[in-house]
Amino acid sequence: MATRVLQRFIMPLDKDPDVFALYVDPEPAVLDADKDSIGGDKNAKAVNNAALRQSTSTGAKVAVEDVLGRHSVRIREGQELSFGSYFNGFAAGYWRRWTIVDAVRLDVTLTGPGAHVIVYRSMANGRSQKVDDAVIEGAGETTVSFDLTLVPFQDGGWYWFDVITGEGDAVLSGATWSAEVPEDRVAPRSATVGITTMNRPDFCAALLESLGADADVLGLLDEVLVMEQGTKKVADDAGFPAAEKALQGKLRVIEQANLGGSGGFARAQLETLRAGKSAYVLFLDDDIICEPESILRAVTFGDLARRPTIVGGHMFSIYSRSRLHSFGEIINRYRFWWHSAPTVHPDWDFGARNLRSTRWLHKRIDVDFNPWFMCLIPVEVVERIGLGLPLFIKWDDSEYGVRAQAAGFPTVSMPGAAVWHVPWTDKNDALDWQAYFHQRNRFVAALLHSPFKRGGRMVTESFQHQVMHLMSMQYSVVEMRHQALLDVLDGPGKLHADLPTKLGEIREMRKEWRDADLKADPDAFPAPRRAKPKKRDMDAEIPGAMQQRKAKLIGAVRQFKGVRPLSREFPETALPAMDAKWYRLAGLDAAVVSMPDGTSAAFYQRDPEQFRAAMKKTIEIHKRLLREWPTLAEQYRAGLGEVTSQEAWARTFGIEEAQ
Known part of the structure; x- marks a missing residue:
């Protein structure tokens, strides 16, 4: 057995204060509520989820001048600084589950007489406890070591250490987490x-x-x-x-x-x-x-x-x-769609609520x-x-x-x-040319790996999305998604051949549609106008399930009615991207809609004839998908080895085939 360093204490290369919260934590720990104390009440859970997002920051900061180097930081007299942070905590639960390591040694090198080093651990539910501590004696640089087991981290949990100053400032000049590993695993592979x-x-x-x-x-x-x-x-x-x-x-x-x-x-x-x-x-x-x-x-x-x-x-x-x-990230196999793993809260701000205050970050996420x-x-x-x-x-x-x-x-x-x-x-990848690849590639992946006979909800959900895009006047998106499914139905043999050409084809296809004609100039479109103003302003709040069902019904019925004449020249409203949902667009005959990246907008216009033609095509394609799914899945699975082979890729790259 020999020693291998698993993780080093670091500070940001660029000394950017915006990321200090990911490296060091001067804030106290204010742990959020345990889910068991919240119970199963829907309203209580909603209130708690909102509370989780509330900042616990007191405004405590680490000064830029206290970052002395990549592996060194000064802790001011009277200050306590925690290294239970994203980059400097040790994610013990992951090492326990997935590696051969069953114990680690923490070595902390510190200068500062009377400085106190305290080692903590957390459990998978976020509760923490003190594990060990040491006090620095004398004025010279001192290294203190702690031997720590990984046995109790089956479901998650972290190790970290805090430093409390003693007589004056303290300087942390290094810290490592290491383990004894077999000789053949000491040297890093390249x-x-x-x-x-x-x-x-x-x-x-x-x-x-x-x-x-x-x-x-x-x-x-x-x-x-x-x-x-x-x-x-x-x-x-x-x-x-x-x-x-x-x-x-x-x-x-x-x-x-x-x-x-x-x-x-x-x-x-x-x-x-x-x-x-x-x-x-x-x-x-x-x-x-x-x-x-x-x-x-x-x-x-x-x-x-x-x-x-x-x-x-x-x-x-x-x-x-x-x-x-x-x-x-995980894949819901029934819908065959990616999303965050259960208990994960996306867009989490460590500057507002630190690791030690956040329960969900301590459970191991598979x-x-x-x-x-x-x-x-x-x-x-x-x-x-x-x-x-x-x-x-x-x-x-x-x-x-x-x-x-x-x-x-x-x-x-x-x-x-x-x-x-x-x-x-x-990004704007659900509405621009990337919509084709979202649709085609998702179906290819599902045909290869879905455990359900006809892809679970794949076909049904795709049909529903087509209807929503049609009611939203996004005809270019519908046509791209149609083409994606037709290409899926052609089987795996075209994937390599299409790779260098498909993007150009899709971009040419989009040029035919007004909703894909993006303009950056705010004056590119006429100002909104209606012959008769709406009795009620459009509500920016998300409607409930009953209201959404009503919007679907009204939107579907409107496709068999004529359009308001003024909408052929003027938009009826202008909608920012965040508010341009199908249930708002479905009640309009024309609208200027901003794109999610904020750089441009498009003029959407309802076309009942186009709606009916596209709906007919949508029904035909999705019927065919359901009918041919079992055979198609067999084709894709049988062809996977060839499509992903070195030889096939070498031909696509135009280079000598792999030996």
Whole structure:
């Protein structure tokens, strides 16, 4: 047996105060209510869920000048500082469940006579207790150590430590969590990084430079691959020379056609297999800010996992950097739709309520997949189950996690490993050209993996969504989703062939529809006007179930009536994206609707003839899907091995076939 460091105490590289709450915590712990005390009453649960979102912050801050370095921070006299934070707490429950580690040692190096180090642990329900403590004697730098078991962490829980100053200021100059592991697991295994980029040269160059900023992280990397698929090249960015220098000869830019995220990440898998050097391939999005320590932690976790395990990071908002956007993703097999795992509260602000005050963060969250904004995949997994599907974007990561899970390879979304990324809620991907890929790829994934004879609710839910889009005057979205289903019905043989061409085809298709004609100029559309003003202003609140059923009925009946003449020239209202729901749009003949990213708007107009034609097509396609589902599922499952093979992907890339 030998010692291996599992996790190091860190402070943010850029000393940005907006992220301090993720590293250190000067606030007291104010634990939220236990669900058992709330009970099953619906109103009580609603009140409690609202209370969870209320800030417990007192305004206590850590001064920028007290951050002395990457691994050092000053604690002022009279101050207590907790390291029970996202990046510096130790997520014991995950190590207990998924790795061979059963005990850890915490070493804390501190200067400050009389300073008090207190070690705490939490249980899966968030309640904490003191485990051990030590007082620093003398004025010199002192290291105190604590031996800690992982046995009681079956369902979750964290370890952390707090520092209380004694006689004057104290300086924490290092802390590590380590474990005794078998000799053959001491040396870290290496990884190849794969980054797919398209027209984000500045973001990509900055990410590359950050990967070379830490010698320990750089030492883990065999190669950093950038799959360049855009017209604005990362190599032409002003920051590229510094990035290239920082990576010390390990960077390789591969230019290829725009094959989407799936084409870029599959290329990284293929190149990693062909090189035969790395134990892992690590996917990173190009438009992220990465905490480099996350790479060290993911590799360490993967090295010590009980079995080959996909290790993913979490996602914080790049716009509000203390807000956790994605913590753990699962697939509802009946609907075949991704969503946050049970008990997870999306968009969680650590600046408002810290880790020690939040019960749900202490329960271990098990997932079906990890999105590929940061995801470490063992080469053994790729060799066993194949490369990703050629889906361009959407569902390649989730399908891969489900496929790996079925083969016995789990995915762990690991606390303490994360990136900052544009939140999904700020994107427009349900209405723009990406709607095609959402629809097609979801059905492909369900045909491959749904345990239900005809996909559970898939077909029914798709039909309902089509009706909602039609009543919302989103005819371009309906047509794209129609085409997606027709392409699904053609079987798996076209997936590779369509990869380089489908995006262009869909964008051309959208040009035919007025609701897809986006304008950035606020004066591009006429001002709203109605011949007869509505008796009541449109309610911005979400209607109840009864009101929504009424809106469906009224919206359906209106499709068999003529339109108000004035609506052919003027919108009847202008709706911001947040209020442009189907139950509001269904009562209108025309509206200017803003897009979720806030950059543009479109002029929607109701067309009863188009509604009826599209509805007929929708009924026909969904009937066919139900009828052909069993046979189609067999075709996709039989073809999976070929579609995800190295040989098929090599042909798509136009390179020599894998040996």
